[in-house]
Amino acid sequence: MSAPAVLAAATIPDAVTFALAAVICVVGALGVVLMRNPVHSALALVMTLFGVAVLFVEQDAQFLAAVQVIVYTGAIVVLFLFVIMLLGVDRRERVLADTFRGQRVVALVLGLMVLAEVVLLARTRWTTGAHSVAGPLDGPGSNVAKLGRSIFTTYLIPFEVTSALLVVAVVGAVVLARRPGLGEPSGEAPDEADGASPVGPGASGPGAEAADAEAADAAGAGTAESTAGAGAAAGAGAAVTR
Amino acid sequence: MIGSAHLAGVVGARLVAASGITIPHIDYTAILPELILLGGMLLLLAAAALSPRPLPTEAYATATVGLATASLVTSLVLWRDVTDRGPLTTVAHSIDVDGFALFFLVTISCILVVAPMLGAGYLRRERISGPEYYVLALISGSGAMFMASANDLVLVFLGLEILSIPLYVLAGLDHRREASGEAAMKYFVLGAFSSAIFVYGIALTYGATGSTNLAEIGAFLARNVVTSDGVLIGGLGLLLVGFAFKVAAVPFHMWTPDVYQGAPTPATGFMAAMAKAGGFAALLRVFVSTFPSLRSSWQPVVFVLAALTLLVGAVVAVVQSDVKRMLSYSSINHAGFVLLGLQAATARGVAGSLYYVFTYGLVVLGSFAVVSLVGGSGEDRHDLARFRGLGRRQPVIATAFAVLLLAQAGAPFTTGFFAKLYVVEAAAAAHSYLLAAIAMGSAAIAAFFYLRVVFLMFSDAGAAAPAGEGATARAVEAARPAGIEPAGAAGGSWVPEPSGAVATMVAPVTRSAAADARSVSSGVVALDVSGEPPVATSPWILAGLGICVAVTVVFGVWPQPLVEFAHQATLLF
Numbered sequence: 001m002s003a004p005a006v007l008a009a010a011t012i013p014d015a016v017t018f019a020l021a022a023v024i025c026v027v028g029a030l031g032v033v034l035m036r037n038p039v040h041s042a043l044a045l046v047m048t049l050f051g052v053a054v055l056f057v058e059q060d061a062q063f064l065a066a067v068q069v070i071v072y073t074g075a076i077v078v079l080f081l082f083v084i085m086l087l088g089v090d091r092r093e094r095v096l097a098d099t100f101r102g103q104r105v106v107a108l109v110l111g112l113m114v115l116a117e118v119v120l121l122a123r124t125r126w127t128t129g130a131h132s133v134a135g136p137l138d139g140p141g142s143n144v145a146k147l148g149r150s151i152f153t154t155y156l157i158p159f160e161v162t163s164a165l166l167v168v169a170v171v172g173a174v175v176l177a178r179r180p181g182l183g184e185p186s187g188e189a190p191d192e193a194d195g196a197s198p199v200g201p202g203a204s205g206p207g208a209e210a211a212d213a214e215a216a217d218a219a220g221a222g223t224a225e226s227t228a229g230a231g232a233a234a235g236a237g238a239a240v241t242r
Numbered sequence: 243m244i245g246s247a248h249l250a251g252v253v254g255a256r257l258v259a260a261s262g263i264t265i266p267h268i269d270y271t272a273i274l275p276e277l278i279l280l281g282g283m284l285l286l287l288a289a290a291a292l293s294p295r296p297l298p299t300e301a302y303a304t305a306t307v308g309l310a311t312a313s314l315v316t317s318l319v320l321w322r323d324v325t326d327r328g329p330l331t332t333v334a335h336s337i338d339v340d341g342f343a344l345f346f347l348v349t350i351s352c353i354l355v356v357a358p359m360l361g362a363g364y365l366r367r368e369r370i371s372g373p374e375y376y377v378l379a380l381i382s383g384s385g386a387m388f389m390a391s392a393n394d395l396v397l398v399f400l401g402l403e404i405l406s407i408p409l410y411v412l413a414g415l416d417h418r419r420e421a422s423g424e425a426a427m428k429y430f431v432l433g434a435f436s437s438a439i440f441v442y443g444i445a446l447t448y449g450a451t452g453s454t455n456l457a458e459i460g461a462f463l464a465r466n467v468v469t470s471d472g473v474l475i476g477g478l479g480l481l482l483v484g485f486a487f488k489v490a491a492v493p494f495h496m497w498t499p500d501v502y503q504g505a506p507t508p509a510t511g512f513m514a515a516m517a518k519a520g521g522f523a524a525l526l527r528v529f530v531s532t533f534p535s536l537r538s539s540w541q542p543v544v545f546v547l548a549a550l551t552l553l554v555g556a557v558v559a560v561v562q563s564d565v566k567r568m569l570s571y572s573s574i575n576h577a578g579f580v581l582l583g584l585q586a587a588t589a590r591g592v593a594g595s596l597y598y599v600f601t602y603g604l605v606v607l608g609s610f611a612v613v614s615l616v617g618g619s620g621e622d623r624h625d626l627a628r629f630r631g632l633g634r635r636q637p638v639i640a641t642a643f644a645v646l647l648l649a650q651a652g653a654p655f656t657t658g659f660f661a662k663l664y665v666v667e668a669a670a671a672a673h674s675y676l677l678a679a680i681a682m683g684s685a686a687i688a689a690f691f692y693l694r695v696v697f698l699m700f701s702d703a704g705a706a707a708p709a710g711e712g713a714t715a716r717a718v719e720a721a722r723p724a725g726i727e728p729a730g731a732a733g734g735s736w737v738p739e740p741s742g743a744v745a746t747m748v749a750p751v752t753r754s755a756a757a758d759a760r761s762v763s764s765g766v767v768a769l770d771v772s773g774e775p776p777v778a779t780s781p782w783i784l785a786g787l788g789i790c791v792a793v794t795v796v797f798g799v800w801p802q803p804l805v806e807f808a809h810q811a812t813l814l815f
Contacts, residue, residue, distance in 0.1 A: 149263055154455075156266055157273075157333040158396040161388060164280055164404050168381050171287070172411040175374045176426070 017058055025051035042080045049073045063144045266334035272320070273337060275313040275347050276387045279354070282309035283380040290373040299371060303362040303782065306376040310354035310383070317347040325810065331393065335455055338393040342531075342596075345811035346390035346523040349600045352793075353515045354383045356604060359786030360611035361508035367619050367778060368506065370415060378408035378415075379512060386520030390527075395444045395454040395481075398524045402440065402488065405520040406433050409513050413505035425504025432487070432497045440484025446477030456532045463535045475539055481528060482543065488521035489577045492550040502570030503624075507617060510566065511610030514573045515603035522580050522599050530587055537587055544585045545677055551578030552684040560691050565613050565624045568691060569606070572650060575688050576602050582665040582681055586672035589812045594664035596808040601657035601797065605649045608790030611783055612643040626698060633700035639779065640699045642787045649794045651692035652685050656798035660805070 024047060031044025049072045056065035151159050270277065286305055290297065321344045324330065329340030357379055365375055385404025392398040410433060414426025444454065450473040451459045468474055487494040502510045529540060555575025562568040576598070583595030616632065616639070617624050633640040649658035662685055669678040797804045 152263055153266055154334050155336070155394075155396060156268075157336040158394065158400050161397065161400045161404070164381060164384060165400060165407070167284070168378075168404060168407045168411075171374065171377055171381070172407055175378070175411050176414055178417075 014058060017054065021051045021054035021058065023051075024048070024054070038084045039081065042077055042084060045080070046073050046077050049077070061143060063147050066144075267332065269330060269332035272330045272332045272339045273391075274316045275320070275351065276384045276391075278309055278313045278316060279380045279384040279387070282306075282312075283377050283384070286373050286377055286380070290377075296371060297373075299362050299365045299375075300782065302373045302376045303358040306358040306380060307355055309380065310351050310358075313383075314348060314351035314355060317344055317351055320344055321348070331457075335457060336394045336397050337388075337391050338457075339391055341811035341813060342527060342592075343391035343523075345596050345600070345808060346519060347387055348807075349519050349596075349603055350383050350386045350390070350516070352600070353512070353519065353603045353607065354379060356607050356786050356789050357508070357512045357515070359782045359789070360511065360607055360614075363778070363780040363783045364506065364508045364614045366780075368416060368418075370506070375412065375415060375509070378412050379516075382406075382408035382412075382512075382516055386516055386523065389520040390523035392524065392527075393456050395447065395456065395459075395528075398528065399437075399441060399444060401520065401524065402484070403437060405517065406437070406488065409433075409509075409517060412509040412513065413501055415509060416506045419504075421504035422506060423504075425501045428497055428504075429501040436484050436487035436494070439480050439487075443477045443480030443482075443484055446473050446480060448477075450474035450477055456528065460532045460534075463533065471536075471539075474536070478533060478536060478540060479543070482525075482540065482547075485521055485525040485528075486547060489518055489525065489580070490574050491547050491577050491581060492554040492574060495551070495554070495574050495577075498574055499567050499570045502573070503564065503566045507566065507610050507614030510570070511607045511614075514570075514606045514610070518573070518577065518580070519599055519603055522584075522595060526584055526592055526595060529584060530592055534587065541585060541587060544581060545674065548578050548581035548585050548677060549680050551575070551581060552680055553578075556684040556687040560687060562691075563625050565616075565626060565629065565695070566610075567624075568626075568695075569609055569613065572688060572691070573606060575684060576606075576650070578684065579662060579665050579681060582669045582674075582677060585674055585677060586665075586668040588668060588672050589809075590671055591665065591668035593805075593808040593812045594661070594668045596811055597657075597664055597804060598661040600804065600808070601649070601661045601794065604790045604793050605646050605658065608642065608646045608787050608794075609650070611787055611790075612639055612646070615639060615779060615783065626695065629695055629698045630701065631699070638784070639787075642791045644696045644699060645791050645794060647692040647696055649798065651689040654798075655795065657794050657801065657804070659798060660801045664805070 028044045028046070028048030028051060031047065032041045035041040035044055049068060053065045053068040053073075056062075056068055282305070286302060286309075289305075290302070320339060321341070324339060324341055324344060329338060331338050358376055361375055361379075365371070382405050385401045385406070385408070387401075389398055389401030389405060392401055410426055410430040413429050414423050416422040447459065448454050450468065450471070451462045453459050453462065483494060487497075490498040502514065505513060529544075533540065551574055555571050555573075555578055559568050559571035559575060562571060580595045580598050580602075583591035583593075583598065585591070586594075613624060616628055616636075632643070645656065649656035652658045652662040662681070666678050666681050669675075669681065
C-alpha cells in the first residue's frame, strides 16, 4: 500500500490523533537529544515512547501499544534511569565533543542510508508468504484475543518452554552474582577449605619430607577406595574435624 | 505406554467447550526425554536448597547420570516406537519426534551421561561446590533436545537460548580465575548478538513464507515459486549466520578459542559437545528438510563456510602451544567436517553428519577431561610441554588420550576414521570434489598436531633430562607454593594434590592425622614413582574416560550398528 492511499483512507479523527501523536513523538525525541540533564533526556524518551504507543493504538495494534508502555516506558526507561543514577546525575558530559573522530559524519550517512532503505522498502512490493501482514487479520475477534489464542494453540509448546528459559535466567544470575567466600553454601566443610589453602607456604626441610611421604600413603589409601565411599568419607571426616 | 499414547492420536486435538479454544493435544510420552531432564533439574535444585547439609558433588553427579540414563532409555524406547509406527508429531505440529530427532536425543543423553562423570573430580578439586554445574548441564541438554525435535522456528530459537545461556554461565563457573569470567562475558555478548541475528532471520523467513512452522514453510515453498525472494534469502542467510556462530564455523568462530580456553575445562568439553549437537541438529533439519528447494542458493554459501572452517581450524591449530586452544581450533576443524554432510544435502551426507556429531561428542568430552586432569589445580598449565612423558607417568590416562586424539585425527579402528570417511564420501558422491579434497587436506594437516601430542606423551627424550636432576628438582619444588607442578619429572613425580582430594583421602583417619595432612596439603605432596598415578584421578573420571574410549574403539572396529542407526535416522526424517 503506498503512502497516499493510506492518507486518503484516514478519517479526520484519525488524522488529528496521528498529528498529535507525531508531534509528541518528535518533541520527545528532540528533547532526548537536546536536554542538558540526562534525567530529563530519559523522561523525554518516555514521552516519545508514549507517542509511539498512541500510534500503535491508531493502527489497531492494541497489544503492541500495551507492550510498548509496559516494556519500554515501564522497564527500559527505568533501567536507563537506574544507570544514570548509579553513574551520578551531576556528572557533566561534554555532549558536543566527539568521542570518536568523525562520528557525526558517520551518523549522518548511516541515518540517510536507513531513511533511503525505509523509503525503498515502502515502495517495493515483495513477493511474500500466504498471509498479508498489511491488512487486518483474518477472522473475528480482537488483536489481543487472537494473540492469546495462538499462544495457547499454535505456540503452546514455545510458550511453555519459555518457563525453562526463565529458570535458566534465575539459576544463571544466582551462580554468576554469588561471590565466593561470602557465606556460600559449600559442598565441603568450611574448616576443610581453610586448612587446604592452595597458596600456602611450601613445605620444605626434612620434617616436611616425612610429612609428604605420610600424606602420600594416605592419598594412596584414599585412591584405592571407591569414589562413592570417598565422598561419604569426606562427609564423615568433616564431621569428625568439626 | 508410548504406543497407546501414540494410538490416542498423533495430531489429536480436543475441544475445550468453555473457552472455545481448541487446545492442542500434548503427547507427553513423545516429549518425555526433555521432561525428565527438566523435571530432574528442578528436583535437583530443590534437593540442594532443602537439604540441611551441603551434599557432596558426587551426589549431584550420580543424580545427573541417573536422569540422563533415564532419558537415554526413553529415547531408545521412542526410537523403537518410531521405527515401528513412523514419526510422531505433537503439540500443534511444533514438535517432531522422528528418527532424526531421536538420534540427537540419544546423542545428547549420552553426552549428559558422561559429562558429570568427567566433571565431578574437577569440581571437587577446584572446590566448586553445589549443584550448579549439573543443573546447568541438564537445562542445556534439554534445550539441545528441543532444538533437535523442534518443528517450529520459534521453538528452535527457544531451544537455542536454553542451550546457550547455561553454557555462558558454565564458562564463568570458576570465580577464582579471571579468564573464566572473561570467557563468560565474551561468549555472552557475542552469543546474544548472534541470537539477535537468528531472530531477525526467523522474522524475515516468517514474513516471506507466512509461517514459522518448518513443515508449513516447506509446504509453502513446494507449492509456490518465489520469484522475488530477497526477503526469504535474507532470512535464510541470517539463520545460517546464527547457526554458524553456535557451531563455531569460520568466519563466526572468533569467540571459540578464548571461550574454550577460559572456561573450566570440563565445561569446555561439555560446551563443545553439546553446542555442536544442538546446533547441527537444528541446522541440518532447517536447511535440508525445510529449504531443499532453495538448495541452489544456500549450497554455495555452505561450501565456502565449510572450506574456510576446515582450513582455518586445521592450520591455526598447528601453531598453538596451549592444548586447550589447540583443541578448540580442532573443534572448529571438526565443525567443517560436519558441514560437509550439510553441503552434500543428501541422505548420505546427513547420515554422515549425524554419525560425526555423535562420535565427536564423546571424543571431545574425553579429550578435555584428560586436559583437565593434566592441567592440575588452578588450571594455568595447559602448554604442550606438560604432556611430555605422560605415557610414562600416567600410562592409562596417556593411552586414553592417545586413542581419543587418534580418533580426532581420523585413524583407522576408531570412530573418527569412519566419521571422516562417511562425510567425505558423501561430499564426493554429491560431486563436491573440491570440498572433499579440501577436507582430506585439512585432515592431513590436523593429523600433524594430534600426532605431535601423542608422540610427546610417549617420547622419552624429554623425560630423561629431569630424571637425573631429580634431587635438585625435589628441593626446588618443595619450596614452591602448591599448585605449580614441574614438567615431566620421571625421577620423582610431583603432584599438588587438590586440597579437597587430600582431605577426602585422610577423612577416615583420626583428627590429628587429618590436621597433619592439612598442614601438608598446603605444600606440595610428593608421590613415589612406583607406577602409582600421581595425577589425582578418581574412579568417576576413569569410568567416564572408559566409556568415551570404549565407544570410540568399539564403534571404530565394528561401526555397523551406529552407521545403521544414523542411516535409519535420516530415512525417518
